Amino acid sequence: MKQKHLRLVAVGLIAAGLITIALGFSAQTAAAQSPLHPTFALLDADGEHVLETGNPVSTTNTCGQCHDTEFIASHNYHNDVGFSSLTEAGTTASGRSWDTSGGLFGKWDPITYRYLTPAGDHLADLSTEEWIQTYGLRHAGGGPADDAGVEINCFLCHLINPDNDSRIAALEASDFEWASTATLLDSEVVSISDGEYQWNEAAFDPQGEVLPAVIGIHDPTDDNCGLCHGTVHTEPETPLAISGCEDTGYTTSTTGQVITAQRIDDTGMNIQNKNELGFAWDVHIERRVECVDCHYSLNNPVYTSGSGSFSLEHLDYDPRRVELGEYIVQPMHDFARGESAQSTVSPETKGTIRRCEGCHNVENSHDWLPYIDTHMNAMLCESCHIPQIYNAATQQVDWTVVELDGTSQTACRGVEGDTGTINDLVTGYEPVLIQRQNLDGTLKLAPYNLITSWFWVHGEPERPVRLQDLEAVFLDGESYAADVVVFFDADGSGEIEAGELNLDTEEKAAFVAAKLEKLGLSSPRISAEVQPYSISHNVIEGQLATAECTACHSDESRVTQPIQLASYVPGDVIPVFVQDSNTLNHGDIYLEEDGSLYYQPDPQAEGMYVFGHDKVAWVDWFGAILFLGVLGGISTHGGIRVWYSIKRPQPKHKTKKIDIYTLYERIWHWLQTLSITILAFTGLIIHRPEMFGLFDFNGVVLVHNIVAGTLAVNAALALFYNLVSGDIQRFMPEPKGFFNQMMMQAKFYLGGIFKGEEHPFEKTRVKRLNVLQKITYLGILNVLLPLQGLTGILMWGVSRWPEYALKLGGLPFLAPFHTLVAWSFVSFIVAHVYLTTTGHTPMAGIKSMFVGWDEVEIHSGSHEEEE
């Protein structure tokens, strides 16, 4: 009953607020305090006013005066972080034998290393309390922390100026029930002196409600999200300054992504070629899209597309949805999210985000892009629209050793220099493109950072060596243990300097293992894993996206561009990809000569065929052999002819001049000649663009397509001409005496021609093709040309009618086939040109195709009739 009453009040308040806005009395931008939020009293855990009791504020009771906080807590992976899905150690998707959930509470992160001890373990790393102290800085309260007194911290996300530092300090000091109160310390409402929190009466009105000027409540802004997620920089006038590899929050450290509208050249960072980077770091932020515009509450009626959890195919808009008032009482705090590789909490909410296509019209904005559908089916927008991260990101985490301050040996990619100051040169990095297994069953390329971690594990079932044990091995108080110094101090300086602390020899690894065993850990061994981190932010403006076809469609393709995993391999242990990421990882992990480790994706092995990059090798080999074979054949044949002609003078045959080709035939012929030559040449460039850097790939493709069109029209018209005029018969071998004639012609080419014998058949206008030529032309015109045209049209039309191309095997079949036919064509042309030199003089054939007449041998006893 009480709940219903409150709901009415809330709806009334909202209605009043909306009317106020509509009347134009008050119009607020999203900037400051919510225009609707009423003043409210701060209540403690017993529902009493904090001013009366002096107790810590209870968010559940305070915010629960209007909002259904119980509902909020139950739809909320930010609070739950895996708590509700805790399971037996070793049974989660990660396959790690010590993971107990898919969230921050229970899933191990090798970067932060500390882990929640599974129930029943005799070696304890983190208890729940210690987990709060350690990971509370990235946890919004509630869930696993509820029992310890850490409530859902509404203030952290909804206050204009939350005091996150004090909140974290309170958690670290086990001041759990004061954590929410500590978040208010930046306001006048509460202060702290000598560790005692003091509520300030002056901050409340006579009714005991906090004055609106004291606590500003609003929808979460990017700044609120940034408190836990990474670097958010919203001050346009203050240059962003991140130094090299510094820890800048979870998402920024793991991927380099920064949420800011600032132009890269306006930052205070030492970024390579900075002056040329006059564009916003993140175009969405620059165009005023905020975090919650995409990561909206899943029942927010403004954003969600319908009432149900599924969308109806026949409806673009479903008006049946939660009323605004209902939403404000029961706002889901599960937020729309993508399908990242690293986040496995609350799997049922994955893929709920409105993806790029949900807002952007792909067709309208990509009309320049050939094969739109093919591209969109093969890759996520991010692959081209986040071509580069202009920041450093973690690359490798080495826990096989430990630093004096209890941290791992960590190194970043995208930065040169190791001073750790702003002077290090930030080179940024190109994310690696890896195929993602989407929830809808598709596979698409997406950009990732890869972080590789090495760490000691022990026992069975396996557990990571606890930080305290690792420290016991390496450290002796404030310095390295004496035996460690002896072992690791390569230069004999008596100290372990940067670069010396790593397990680069078997002896060192065995030494550490022995020390771990001495601590009672059984069979200590080094394990290593690669974790992909999705990159979906820091989209840059459209014109700057990857648009050069050869970026992917060439030998040096982005899709197989390797990424460094580590600069060295601790203990020679080659890492494996984690089991619970949604990526395909069939590429190669390989060592370079300098000892660094790389990963090269292999999408072809995963069933993806990338035009221009992937080649069916035998096609080129076969084609080249065919071509060279023909070339070799005609060279031999020609050589023998020349040799004979020198050795013994050729008899002169009686010739006569006849008109042999009509004007149309000549133009037709030369047009085909030129078209095929251009097609072969441009085709070669398209096939091997990296060998012809001089040419503009897109332009060459266009020329290829246009000339193919010309050739097709020319061929079609010729068919018509030949049919109508009846000339088509000239191409038809006559069945009568066919075999004999063929043998005679072959015999002539293989023998008589050298001796200068007469051609076996007299050439006339009607019978200008000998029987061998007829067979060849039949093959060319009826098989090769149509095949080449068909495969070409289908390749050109893949984006228009992909279904037809798919029926014929899609591009992976069509493209190599087209190449194969092209080789045959080229080989034919070589032979064809050579055969034109077999007339009464070597150049006579070519000349006749220009002028139309030829001198042909007059055979005695010819039965051919002149036309």
Place this chain on the structure above:
Amino acid sequence: MKIKFPTWLTVVGGTLALLIIPLIIFLPKAEASSKDPWAGVPEAEPHTDHTNLISGELETGQDVTRACLECHSDAGTEVMQTAHWTWESEPVTLPGRDEPVTIGKKNQINNFCIGIQGNWSSCTTCHIGYGWDDAEYFETATDEDVDCLVCHDQSGAYAKGINGNPLEGSDLLSAAKSVARPTRQNCGSCHFNGGGGNAVKHGDLDESLYWPSASIDVHMGEHDFQCIDCHQTADHNISGRSISVSVDNENQIYCTNCHSTDLHEDSRLNAHTDTVACQTCHIPQFAVEDPTKMEWDWSTAGQDIGDDPHTYLKIKGSFVYESNVQPQYMWYNGTADRYILGDTIDPDEVTAINQPLGDINDSTSLIFPFKVHEATQIYDVNYDYLIQPKTVGEGGYWVEFDWQLAAELGAEFTGLPYSGEYGWTQTVMYWPTTHMVQPTHEALQCVDCHGENGRLDWEALGYPGDPIDWGGRTTFFEN
């Protein structure tokens, strides 16, 4: 003999034509893009070298001018028609007034050095004439008093002194031989120093523009424009104006004289040009390098507390200088109201000397960036109008440090009675920001105006809220 056309030519020609024609038809046409910054600027005629044309003794400025007039006989009378000479506008009708008024340095005041009447000897240093030292000057001056050299000298051997006469030591013969098209040095010698020093008056005109980098001014820095490439001139009438003295919208120069309004690749940006002046986005800050004067408090003058030209001078009072200043944004239709000497004020309110006109409902208005100069200046407590004190010369404040005397003497020149009691009141002047255009990639971005930390106060501009949410003035108000 009949010459037979060889058939093989037909074959070759026909084949090539059939091949090339489809290519010409289907290959995309190269876009004729005119990114040439000089495309909109008429080519200047080469200037005649005057080295050998001028000779003889040149004792005074007038001697030089006479030499000029020998060939350019109309030049003097042309100059005398222009505001550069008259320091006074044609009569204009201001809102709320029956009678047209004339406005200029000659007869009105500002909130810097206030007014020139009685202070000529100092102020007319920057007048393009010789010898302006009293109110009767224009009755006696002739075309021989026009100062050709200040605009045309390229020798660097010429400078102006008291009353606009050549500074002692100027080499008039060298100067006269060197004359050519005016350069930044000619214009800048006065316009960069308005208000009594570098960068005092305009936030967007200062000595950094003599040799600016592209990041100060893209036209002058990157493309090497001279002032008069934009300030096109006919018959010595130089185009361009500022609402400190020229409140009508005549003789204006627009970005669109050279640039198209829909030149942005993004149509959303082009949609802005109906409501936002080019300058608003393309001049994100003024006073990019040299700090400009933002506040001037005359009331603290007269103390011996140590002079620093950027914070305090005994003769002028205290100042606030700022650099890289974010402009203030207002609707502006190109015209302004003007405080006319003798207008009564409310001394408790801030008096606008030249309030820009325009508002959201005026479709000719655009959101425009301004430097706003605030001053505390002297006024007559009983008559409630601003006083133009005598500052320069005998009895002037800069000599005697006596406001009472300065006000009395000033009244003799302006003819505006002084009650005998003075006080201090606040005034503002608006300076449209139009120089120091930044390179494209420095222009404002969406979030600079839209969103949480935006620099525009939408409600003050008359919008119900951020137009990215509420729609612009055309979409929102017409719905």
